[in-house]
Amino acid sequence: MTKALAYPFSKPPLPTELIEVAEDVFWLRMPMPFKLDHINLYLLRDHDGWWVIDTGLNTSMTKSLWEEIAAKYFSESPLKGIICTHYHNDHTGMSGWLVERFGAKLYMSNTEFLTLIAMKHMSDKKDKMPASYGDYCIKAGMEPAEFKALLDMLSNTNYMPVLPFTYYRLSEGDFITIGKHRWQVFIGSGHSPEHVCLYSDSINVLISGDQVLPKITSNVCVSPSEPNANPLKNWLDSLDSLKVFPEDCLVLPSHQLPFVGLHARLAELKLHHMSALEKITNYCLDGSKKVMDVTNLMFPRLPTPIDKFLATGEALAHLNYLVEMDQLSVIEDDENLLRYSTNNLPPQQEKPLFQAHE
Numbered sequence: 252m253t254k255a256l257a258y259p260f261s262k263p264p265l266p267t268e269l270i271e272v273a274e275d276v277f278w279l280r281m282p283m284p285f286k287l288d289h290i291n292l293y294l295l296r297d298h299d300g301w302w303v304i305d306t307g308l309n310t311s312m313t314k315s316l317w318e319e320i321a322a323k324y325f326s327e328s329p330l331k332g333i334i335c336t337h338y339h340n341d342h343t344g345m346s347g348w349l350v351e352r353f354g355a356k357l358y359m360s361n362t363e364f365l366t367l368i369a370m371k372h373m374s375d376k377k378d379k380m381p382a383s384y385g386d387y388c389i390k391a392g393m394e395p396a397e398f399k400a401l402l403d404m405l406s407n408t409n410y411m412p413v414l415p416f417t418y419y420r421l422s423e424g425d426f427i428t429i430g431k432h433r434w435q436v437f438i439g440s441g442h443s444p445e446h447v448c449l450y451s452d453s454i455n456v457l458i459s460g461d462q463v464l465p466k467i468t469s470n471v472c473v474s475p476s477e478p479n480a481n482p483l484k485n486w487l488d489s490l491d492s493l494k495v496f497p498e499d500c501l502v503l504p505s506h507q508l509p510f511v512g513l514h515a516r517l518a519e520l521k522l523h524h525m526s527a528l529e530k531i532t533n534y535c536l537d538g539s540k541k542v543m544d545v546t547n548l549m550f551p552r553l554p555t556p557i558d559k560f561l562a563t564g565e566a567l568a569h570l571n572y573l574v575e576m577d578q579l580s581v582i583e584d585d586e587n588l589l590r591y592s593t594n595n596l597p598p599q600q601e602k603p604l605f606q607a608h609e
């Protein structure tokens with residue numbers, strides 16, 4: 252049985268309040284108008300100013316909270332650095348605005364910066380969805396009405412970040428010194444392509460972004476822009492690589508509460524995906540299953556079209572992984588639907604197909 256996680260800070264900060272969670276590391280929250288109603292940001296104190304990890308969603312509320320934070324904390328000690336863990340809107344929403352407003356430098360990994368810029372190109376096309384996106388949904392077996400609902404929802408949603416034009420690159424193994432502490436850059440992948448985490452051994456703190464969350468699992472999704480991608484392999488490899496950091500480090504995630512118990516959580520996350528892979532392999536034995544069948548198996552309750560779209564991408568991530576592992580075969584049938592079947596296993600490879608590492 253997995254060891255329970257410990258939560259040393261049970262109460263999150265109020266808007267614009269800072270809670271010091273380690274020496275010169277402060278926890279800040281920004282609201283979001285979704286079921287996941289917040290993102291955690293972290294302010295790091297330097298000798299001559301502040302750095303912030305992630306920026307919040309691009310909304311008028313976030314902007315006014317940033318103005319209040321600036322009035323409270325930045326008057327004598329300016330914001331000098333912004334580190335975005337990855338390109339998703341809740342992390343980069345205010346990045347371009349913060350750069351302009353405070354003259355701070357933006358730091359990201361190369362692929363996350365370029366993906367952010369590419370997302371703008373995709374967002375500009377949202378009223379006329381590319382044919383390849385339609386193919387993705389049709390091949391998965393998504394009903395036309397569901398697809399239409401998704402298009403309507405996407406065209407009514409606009410949280411596109413204020414885009415930055417210049418950034419400074421962070422790569423695996425880099426070190427950044429901020430005030431008294433030196434932070435090591437760790438790159439994960441699977442939830443996004445080149446996700447930055449930061450670890451400081453002087454205070455034993457890991458800023459994990461969305462790469463490790465304490466209670467929910469991060470979306471690992473195949474998107475219509477790369478339908479044959481295998482992000483689940485990257486994700487599982489990253490879970491293994493993160494074990495290089497100590498079990499007793501304080502993990503500062505982008506959502507929910509800071510926690511202790513890194514290795515226990517990594518094991519839980521790995522087990523979650525291994526169980527899903529085994530369930531899907533057994534489910535596809537009759538050779539007729541579509542992506543949407545697997546989506547419904549994995550996620551029986553999907554309240555909105557966006558939930559369904561992300562769940563479909565996650566089902567496809569598991570299916571692509573199994574096809575690449577040669578556990579499943581896939582064909583496109585006469586109606587352009589992808590159909591999955593479980594491969595015959597050599598006798599020595601009988602169940603369980605997947606072993607979660609401890």
Ligand SMILES: [Zn+2]
Pocket residue numbers: 337339442443461
């Ligand atoms: Zn994310």
